[in-house]
Amino acid sequence: MMLHLLRALSWMCALQVAVALVQSMKLQNGRSEAEQAEYFAKSLHKAWGVGDKNCDNGLVFLLSKDDRQVQLPGPNHTLSSS
Numbered sequence: 163m164m165l166h167l168l169r170a171l172s173w174m175c176a177l178q179v180a181v182a183l184v185q186s187m188k189l190q191n192g193r194s195e196a197e198q199a200e201y202f203a204k205s206l207h208k209a210w211g212v213g214d215k216n217c218d219n220g221l222v223f224l225l226s227k228d229d230r231q232v233q234l235p236g237p238n239h240t241l242s243s244s
Contacts, residue, residue: 179221182206186228199224199231233239 182203189198203224205215213220225232 176217177199177221178220180212181222181223181225183225184227187226187231193212195226195229195231199229202226211217 164180187195187202189195189200193201203222206224207220207222210222211220223232
């Protein structure tokens with residue numbers, strides 16, 4: 163089901179989507195779980211080069227199971243579960 167949704171979004175909106183599933187994240191530098199999830203997701207977005215910089219069309223979907231965090235960072239904005 164999720165794969166079909168991601169394919170449809172990619173086709174309809176010309177999005178590039180990456181999905182990262184992790185068991186848990188290690189909190190660093192006194193960050194909260196939400197702050198760590200945002201930092202980690204943005205780091206993945208940059209490292210993986212998701213999307214076209216000129217089109218602002220990249221999305222990383224991060225799920226951290228044990229931390230109960232969901233992050234959807236784009237190059238210029240982030241949607242969060244917190």
